[in-house]
Amino acid sequence: MRLFEYEAKEIFRRFDIPVPNGAIASSPDEVNLAVGKVGLPVAIKAQVLVGGRGKAGGIKSADSLEEAVERVEELMSKKIRGHVVRRVLIEEKLDVKHEYYLGVTIDQLSGKPVVMFSTEGGVDIETIVEKKPESLASKKVSVSRGLFQFEARDICQQLGLHGSLLLKASNILHSLYNVFNQYDAMIAEINPLIVTKEDKIYAVGAVLEIDDNALFRHRGIKLNLSERVEDEIKREAIQQGLSYVKLDGDIGVIGSGAGLAMTTIDLIKDFGGKPANFLETGGGITEQLMEGAVELVLKDRRLRALVINLYGGINPMPAAAKGIVKAYEKLRPKIPILVKVIGNQQEEAWGMLESAGIPVVKEIQTEVAVRKLMNILGE
Amino acid sequence: MCILVNEKTQIIVQGITGGVGSIQTKLMLDYGSKIVAGVTPGKGGTPVHGVPVYDTVKATVSEHPAEASILFIPASFIKDAAVEAIDSDIKFLVIITEHIPVHDTAYIREQAEAVGARAIGPTTPGIICPGKTKIGIMPASVFMEGDVGIISRSGTLLYEIAGNLTLAGIGQSACVGIGADPVVGTDMIDILRLFEEDEHTKLVAIVGEIGGVEEEEAAKFIGKMTKPVVAYIAGRVAPPGERMGHAGAIILRGRGTAQSKIDILRRAGVKIANRPSDVVSLVKTCL
Numbered sequence: 001m002r003l004f005e006y007e008a009k010e011i012f013r014r015f016d017i018p019v020p021n022g023a024i025a026s027s028p029d030e031v032n033l034a035v036g037k038v039g040l041p042v043a044i045k046a047q048v049l050v051g052g053r054g055k056a057g058g059i060k061s062a063d064s065l066e067e068a069v070e071r072v073e074e075l076m077s078k079k080i081r082g083h084v085v086r087r088v089l090i091e092e093k094l095d096v097k098h099e100y101y102l103g104v105t106i107d108q109l110s111g112k113p114v115v116m117f118s119t120e121g122g123v124d125i126e127t128i129v130e131k132k133p134e135s136l137a138s139k140k141v142s143v144s145r146g147l148f149q150f151e152a153r154d155i156c157q158q159l160g161l162h163g164s165l166l167l168k169a170s171n172i173l174h175s176l177y178n179v180f181n182q183y184d185a186m187i188a189e190i191n192p193l194i195v196t197k198e199d200k201i202y203a204v205g206a207v208l209e210i211d212d213n214a215l216f217r218h219r220g221i222k223l224n225l226s227e228r229v230e231d232e233i234k235r236e237a238i239q240q241g242l243s244y245v246k247l248d249g250d251i252g253v254i255g256s257g258a259g260l261a262m263t264t265i266d267l268i269k270d271f272g273g274k275p276a277n278f279l280e281t282g283g284g285i286t287e288q289l290m291e292g293a294v295e296l297v298l299k300d301r302r303l304r305a306l307v308i309n310l311y312g313g314i315n316p317m318p319a320a321a322k323g324i325v326k327a328y329e330k331l332r333p334k335i336p337i338l339v340k341v342i343g344n345q346q347e348e349a350w351g352m353l354e355s356a357g358i359p360v361v362k363e364i365q366t367e368v369a370v371r372k373l374m375n376i377l378g379e
Numbered sequence: 380m381c382i383l384v385n386e387k388t389q390i391i392v393q394g395i396t397g398g399v400g401s402i403q404t405k406l407m408l409d410y411g412s413k414i415v416a417g418v419t420p421g422k423g424g425t426p427v428h429g430v431p432v433y434d435t436v437k438a439t440v441s442e443h444p445a446e447a448s449i450l451f452i453p454a455s456f457i458k459d460a461a462v463e464a465i466d467s468d469i470k471f472l473v474i475i476t477e478h479i480p481v482h483d484t485a486y487i488r489e490q491a492e493a494v495g496a497r498a499i500g501p502t503t504p505g506i507i508c509p510g511k512t513k514i515g516i517m518p519a520s521v522f523m524e525g526d527v528g529i530i531s532r533s534g535t536l537l538y539e540i541a542g543n544l545t546l547a548g549i550g551q552s553a554c555v556g557i558g559a560d561p562v563v564g565t566d567m568i569d570i571l572r573l574f575e576e577d578e579h580t581k582l583v584a585i586v587g588e589i590g591g592v593e594e595e596e597a598a599k600f601i602g603k604m605t606k607p608v609v610a611y612i613a614g615r616v617a618p619p620g621e622r623m624g625h626a627g628a629i630i631l632r633g634r635g636t637a638q639s640k641i642d643i644l645r646r647a648g649v650k651i652a653n654r655p656s657d658v659v660s661l662v663k664t665c666l
Contacts, residue, residue, distance in 0.1 A: 051624065103626035106481055108591045111488040111562040116629065126628040136629070143485045184482050186561070189624040207624035214480035216455055247618065258559065259533020259588050262613035263655060269616045270654065278617070283477050283502075283516075283534070311535040313504050314399060314475070314516040343518040343538065364521060364542035367656055 001210045001221070002049045002228065006089045008208035011183065015175040017190070019203050022091035026076065028069050034090040035065050041093040042068055046075045048083040049228055054123055056080050061093055086227060094202060099192035101125045101136075102173050104180040112140040115147060115177055117169070119159045121192035135159070147177040168201050169193070184214030233277075233299055240292045242279055249274025251373070252297040252306035256281050256315055260366070264309045267370040273377070276302055285315040290323025298333055306337045307373050309366055312344030321349035325356040336376045340369040381508030381553045382528070382573040382580070383471060383497070389445040390514055391469070392417040393436065393452055393460050395427050400451035403475075403516050404428055407449075410519050412512045415443040436467040447471040449505065449514050457501070458483040465496050473514045474500035474564065484562045491564060498564030503556040504534035515556065525550015527662060528574040530567055531586035532559040532593065536613060539655050540586050547659045549666075552580040559588060567593040568600050575604050582607045582665050584658055585649070587640055589614030592631065594640040598647040607665040610644050611652040612637045 003011075009019045023034035024047070035042055046058035053059065058080040062068035068090065076085045099121035107114040116138040120128045129136045137158040141147045152170040161169055172193060180188040189207040196202070210218060229235040237244030243258065247265070251273050255261025258280045265275040279297055281289060297306060310320055324339060340361040341349045353360045361369040390407075394400040395417025405428045408414055416431050416439045423434035433439040436448070448469045452460040457476050464472055465487075472491065479501045491498045499506065505515015510524035517534070521542035527549055531537035534556050541554055555570050557563050567585065574580045583606060587594040594612065601608050615637040633639060641651050650665065652658040 101625070103624065103629070105624075105626035105630065106485065106561055107630060108561050108593075109566070109596060111485050111564075113485070114630065116626065125625045129629050130632065143482065143489055181482070184480050186481065187624045187626045189626055191625060209624070211480050211482065213454060213478040214482065217480075245618070247616075255535065257533055257535030259531070259536030259586070259613050260539060262533075262588055262617060263536060263539065265616045266613060267654060275616065283475075311518070311538045313518050313534060313538060314403070342521070342542070364539065364546060365656060366539060367654055 001212055001215060001223070003208045003210065004047045004049065005045065005206050006047060008206040009203070011179060011208060012203055012206055015179050017172050017175050017203050018201060019206070020091040020094060022089055024087050024089050025072060026087040031069050031072050031090065032065065035068050038090055038092050040064065043091045043093045044068060044071050044075065045089045045091065046080050046085040047087050047089055048080045048085055050081045050083050053080055058085070083230060094194060094204070095197045096194045097197050098195045100169065102176055102190040102193055103187065104177050104185070104189070105187045107140055110140055113143065113177070113180060114138055114140050115152070115155060115173065117155050117159060117173055125191060141177065146181065147174060149174050152177070165195065172201070172203065179208065183208065183218065184211045185209060186211050233296060236296055237279065240289065240296070241284070242281060242289070242293055242296070244296070245278040247275045247277055249276045250302045250304045252276050252300060252303045254279045254281065254293050254297055254306070254308045256285060256310040256312070256320070260309055260311060264307060264366055264370065267367055271370055271374045273374055276300055283314045285320050287319045287323040287326065290320045291327045294324055294327035295331065298327070298331055303335055305335050305373055305377055306333070307369060308337070308339040309369060310339070310341045312342065312346065315344060317341050317344050317346050317349035318352060321352040324358065325352055328356060328358055336373070338369060338373045338376070340366065381511055382570070382577050383506060383553070383555070384447060384508065384512055384514060386411065386508070386511040387413065388447050388512060388514070389413050389415045389443070390447045390449060391415060391436070391439055391443065391445045392430070393448055393450045393464065395419055395430065395432055395451070396422045396425065397451055401427050403451065404430060406519070407513055410513050412514060415445055436463045436469070440467050440469070445469060447473065447514055449473040449475065451475055454479045458486055461487040461498065462490055465490050465494060470496045472496065472498040472564070473503065473505045474498055475503060475505060475516055476500070477502045479560070481561050484560060484564070488562060488564050499555065500558045500564060502534070502560050503558040504537060506553060506555045508553045509551050517554070521545055522554060523550040525552065526579055526581040527551045528577065528580040528583045529554040529586065530570045530583065531556050532567070532588050533586060533613065536586050536588070540584060540611060540658050543655050543659050544662065547663070549659065549662055552577065557593070559590065561591065567597040571597055571600050571604065575606055580606065582609070582662060584662065585610040585644070587612040589617050589637045590635055592634050595634045595643050598643045598649070601644070601647040601649055607650070608648070609650045609652060609658055609661040609665065611655060611658050612640050
């Protein structure tokens with residue numbers, strides 16, 4: 001789960017990471033209060049959960065209260081990369097002398113967290129690091145040992161930091177690792193960390209994404225799915241424990257595993273069709289989950305057909321079939337539906353689907369199912 | 380033969396009394412897997428399908444020495460259960476559980492590596508050596524004994540590819556699901572090494588998918604392999620995900636897409652299947 005910048009900064013502040021003086025606002029009254037608290041001039045930052053916000057015009061500044069109100073209205077009336085702006089973060093505007101980059105994420109290959117520090121912070125950090133690899137220092141961290149402060153100092157010193165800046169920056173890097181660790185983060189990032197002309201240091205950009213699978217031990221964090229997920233179908237999918245991605249076609253896809261659903265999509269495209277979505281149930285199929293999945297995908301008005309592709313290894317297929325039949329009889333969809341079921345008690349599942357009048361594919365190959373569907377659609 | 384395990388491997392089941400654990404224990408016993416005992420804290424003394432059940436792994440292994448454990452444990456308890464197995468000197472763990480926090484998987488991997496144990500998964504269907512043993516949840520009917528080794532990141536796609544091969548009369552030496560979580564216990568390259576050394580495996584089929592850099596890393600080893608490798612990569616149509624922050628991009632450097640995997644594997648000499656059924660024709664031309 002991604003946190004908004006202002007939420008991430010709340011947490012950073014609690015870990016003694018200095019963040020600019022700021023306040024959130026979504027109305028002129030709140031802008032007034034925020035500017036009063038922060039002082040002019042201000043930076044105004046749209047709170048959206050998408051990267052590339054600055055380049056998309058999501059960050060403004062203002063020298064007067066009137067201008068601030070105007071800029072906020074402007075930001076809130078538009079979408080940033082398809083994301084509605086529900087509130088802005090108003091912060092003191094700082095004079096930047098230098099920008100640094102700090103990040104912690106999981107290195108998938110070693111399975112260890114990796115702590116990164118760069119002297120070339122800013123929006124183009126990844127291209128700069130590509131061109132100037134010497135501007136980045138990083139270290140893989142043992143999860144059972146954690147990151148020591150001296151290790152953070154080593155990292156910063158590698159890039160030439162010294163004196164009080166070395167201490168301040170490495171303390172922040174150390175704190176950032178602690179945030180990452182304690183919040184089960186997938187990524188914790190400060191970009192940029194700025195040094196002002198007065199040699200003060202602030203985390204100006206903040207990113208924190210928490211592992212969805214670890215939310216059970218972070219109950220203090222408000223889910224607020226309606227604010228975090230724009231697409232309504234996707235939001236419902238998350239609530240039901242399904243993984244859903246909207247695509248731009250018209251053939252609905254449900255698969256009992258991510259790989260199988262991906263292959264189904266690839267094959268639809270290969271055979272000249274256009275997939276409308278990716279939906280994966282995972283290994284916990286129940287009658288209710290399947291019913292919910294079918295209902296959810298059928299909510300998409302663009303659909304011309306639906307293909308359901310299930311392998312029962314751990315998943316009981318009769319329960320899946322029951323769920324499909326239930327949704328089918330409730331909604332009576334006018335579009336063709338095709339179900340491929342293989343594995344765990346397949347015969348029983350086939351019988352249930354066939355007696356409900358739902359066409360079943362009994363072959364192992366997904367290609368057979370997709371080809372049949374394309375034939376039905378006359379393509 | 381087989382890699383990692385064989386027909387003699389003695390297995391314990393952690394979480395044996397749960398709904399899934401109990402059914403899958405029965406299916407593994409039916410297949411001939413040597414399940415010697417089960418563990419469920421608080422349920423010791425109640426046998427499941429004739430398998431004795433204990434409260435702790437330590438008590439289990441003192442009565443029934445075992446090399447492997449398969450875990451049907453809820454995600455929130457998996458770290459505890461996996462470390463319990465590692466501490467009791469179990470050297471091979473099959474972690475079926477889905478939705479495990481990445482930090483927990485990282486911890487388990489580190490603990491296993493420290494003592495020379497190996498975990499496969501999480502989110503794996505497990506491992507099957509057709510005709511010999513299965514430590515996993517895969518439907519046995521789609522596999523048959525033979526000499527193709529399969530490594531898959533996806534469970535369901537493993538069944539699809541193995542099923543396609545079996546239908547064509549091509550059997551498998553071993554099929555290993557390594558899982559597709561951001562962190563996994565065992566990497567693709569580790570399994571490739573084992574297949575390269577296994578005298579009964581003639582060819583390796585890789586079933587990959589978008590995300591991560593497993594396939595890209597595997598390509599480095601494939602260049603040195605003597606055995607032919609074919610690959611099918613799912614997710615060519617997947618749109619790039621919305622991204623926050625830069626850390627992922629700095630590490631990945633353009634890798635992780637289906638196309639990047641296909642290109643890198645092809646350069647390493649791997650034959651690429653465009654569709655699952657192409658795996659069959661490619662295997663036929665190589666064998």
